[in-house]
Amino acid sequence: MPILEVQHIEKHFGATQVLTDISFSLEQGQTISIIGSSGSGKTTLLRCLNFLEKPDGGSISVNGSIIFDASDPKTQLESEIRQKRLHFGLVFQNFNLFPQYTALQNVTLARELLAKERGGETKVQIEEAGRELLAQMGLADRASHYPHQLSGGQQQRVAIARALALHPDILCFDEPTSALDPELTGEVLKVIRSLAEQKTTMIIVTHEMAFARDVADQVIFMDGGVIVEQGEPHQVIDHPREERTKQFLARYAEA
Amino acid sequence: MLLTVTMSLLEGFGTTLKLFLLTLLFALPLGLIISFGSMSRITPLRWMTRTVVWIIRGSPLLLQILVVFYGPGLLFDLPLLPRFTAALVTFIINYACYFSEIYRGGIQSIPRGQYEAGQVLGMTKRQIFFKVTLLQVIKRIVPPMGNEFITLVKDTALVRVISVYEIIWMGESYIKKGLIWPLFYTAVFYLVFNGLLTILFSWLEKKLDYFK
Numbered sequence: 001m002p003i004l005e006v007q008h009i010e011k012h013f014g015a016t017q018v019l020t021d022i023s024f025s026l027e028q029g030q031t032i033s034i035i036g037s038s039g040s041g042k043t044t045l046l047r048c049l050n051f052l053e054k055p056d057g058g059s060i061s062v063n064g065s066i067i068f069d070a071s072d073p074k075t076q077l078e079s080e081i082r083q084k085r086l087h088f089g090l091v092f093q094n095f096n097l098f099p100q101y102t103a104l105q106n107v108t109l110a111r112e113l114l115a116k117e118r119g120g121e122t123k124v125q126i127e128e129a130g131r132e133l134l135a136q137m138g139l140a141d142r143a144s145h146y147p148h149q150l151s152g153g154q155q156q157r158v159a160i161a162r163a164l165a166l167h168p169d170i171l172c173f174d175e176p177t178s179a180l181d182p183e184l185t186g187e188v189l190k191v192i193r194s195l196a197e198q199k200t201t202m203i204i205v206t207h208e209m210a211f212a213r214d215v216a217d218q219v220i221f222m223d224g225g226v227i228v229e230q231g232e233p234h235q236v237i238d239h240p241r242e243e244r245t246k247q248f249l250a251r252y253a254e255a
Numbered sequence: 256m257l258l259t260v261t262m263s264l265l266e267g268f269g270t271t272l273k274l275f276l277l278t279l280l281f282a283l284p285l286g287l288i289i290s291f292g293s294m295s296r297i298t299p300l301r302w303m304t305r306t307v308v309w310i311i312r313g314s315p316l317l318l319q320i321l322v323v324f325y326g327p328g329l330l331f332d333l334p335l336l337p338r339f340t341a342a343l344v345t346f347i348i349n350y351a352c353y354f355s356e357i358y359r360g361g362i363q364s365i366p367r368g369q370y371e372a373g374q375v376l377g378m379t380k381r382q383i384f385f386k387v388t389l390l391q392v393i394k395r396i397v398p399p400m401g402n403e404f405i406t407l408v409k410d411t412a413l414v415r416v417i418s419v420y421e422i423i424w425m426g427e428s429y430i431k432k433g434l435i436w437p438l439f440y441t442a443v444f445y446l447v448f449n450g451l452l453t454i455l456f457s458w459l460e461k462k463l464d465y466f467k
C-alpha cells in the first residue's frame with residue numbers, strides 16, 4: 001500500500017486553473033522529485049498537501065486512510081487540520097526560521113508545545129533529540145546561534161532539522177536551494193541525499209536536474225498545472241517521451 | 256520662592272503624570288482591539304473601524320477634548336463629566352487610535368512565511384501568535400511607540416482648555432506676578448521625564464537587538 005495517494009487534485013485561484021487532475025502515489029521510503037518551470041503548479045501542489053491551500057477537487061490518502069476529500073466535508077473539519085498536517089513536513093524555499101529563537105529552539109519549539117498538550121517526552125529529552133538532529137545536519141556547534149548569525153545553507157539545514165523533529169510521514173521540500181548562493185547549495189543537497197539514503201519518504205520540488213535524477217526514485221514533470229510525464233528518473237530526465245518535457249530539459253541544458 | 260514654585264509645579268506635574276499613566280493603561284489594550292477591527296475580514300466592521308480611526312487621527316485633539324467635555328451637556332442635556340475624566344476619556348480614545356495603527360503596521364509587517372511555518376509545525380493560531388509573532392511585532396513597534404509616548408507627555412498640556420490644572424497652567428499663573436522663569440522651569444520637568452522615557456526605550460530596543 002502506498003504511504004501517500006493523491007487522486008485527481010484540482011485547484012484554481014479565481015478564474016485561473018493552477019492544478020488539473022493531479023494524481024500520483026508514493027511508497028514508504030521513496031523519494032519523488034517534481035520538476036517544471038516556475039508557475040507550473042509545483043509549489044501549489046506541495047501547499048495543498050500541507051493544508052496551506054485547500055484543493056477544489058480530488059482526494060489525498062495517507063497510509064490508506066483518506067485525510068482530505070474535496071467532496072466530503074467531514075474530511076475538512078478545521079479542528080482536525082492541525083493533526084493531519086503532522087503527516088507532512090515542509091521545508092520552505094526561504095527557510096522561514098523563527099528569528100527570535102536559537103537553532104536548537106527552532107528545532108524543539110513545536111515538539112515541546114505538542115508534548116505539553118499530550119504529555120510524553122520531557123523538555124530534556126526533546127532537547128537531546130534536537131541536538132542529535134542538528135548534529136546529523138552537521139550543525140552540532142551552531143545550536144545556540146540565532147538564524148541571522150547563520151549562512152543561508154546553515155539556516156536551511158536548521159529548517160530541515162526542524163521539520164524532521166516532528167517525525168513526519170512525508171517530508172516535502174519546496175525548492176530548498178533556490179534562495180541560496182550557488183556555493184551553498186551543495187551542503188543542503190548533501191543533507192537531503194543522506195536522508196534519501198536513510199529511506200526518508202520525500203517529495204522534492206527542485207530546479208537541480210542532476211540532483212533530481214540522482215536522488216529520486218520517481219520524477220514528475222509538471223507544466224501548466226498538469227503532470228505531463230512521470231516515471232523513473234533516467235526515463236524522464238534522460239529519455240523524455242513528451243515534447244514539452246524535451247523542450248523544458250533542453251532549456252536547462254543550454255543554461 | 257523656588258521652593259513654592261517647585262511645589263506648585265510638582266502638583267501640576269502630578270496631574271500630567273496621572274493623565275499620562277492612565278491613558279497608557281487603557282489605550283494600549285484598547286488600541287490592540289481597534290487594530291483587530293481594522294484588520295477584520297468582516298468588511299463593514301473593518302470600514303467602520305477605519306472611519307473612526309480616520310476621524311480621530313484627522314481632527315485636532317484639542318477639539319476632541321472640547322467636544323467630549325461640553326458635547327453631552329449641550330447636545331443631550333446630560334450632566335457634564337468631571338473635567339479630569341473628560342480629558343482622560345478623550346486621551347484614551349485618541350491614543351488608542353494612534354496605537355492601533357502602530358500595532359496594525361507591526362502585525363502586517365510579519366512575513367506570511369512565519370505563520371505558515373508555525374502552521375505546518377502543527378501549532379494552533381494562539382501558539383503562533385504568542386510563541387512566534389508577538390515578540391517580532393513588539394520589536395518592530397518599539398521605536399514608533401517611543402515617539403507616541405513622548406508626544407503623549409507633551410499633549411497632556413492641552414487639557415488646560417477645560418481647566419484641568421496641569422503643569423504649564425501652574426507655571427503660567429506666575430506670569431501675573433511678573434515671573435517668566437517658572438515657565439522655563441516647567442520645560443525642565445518635561446525634558447527630564449522625556450529623557451527618562453528615551454533611555455527606557457533605547458534600553459528596550461537594545462534588549463531586543465539579539466535577533467533580526
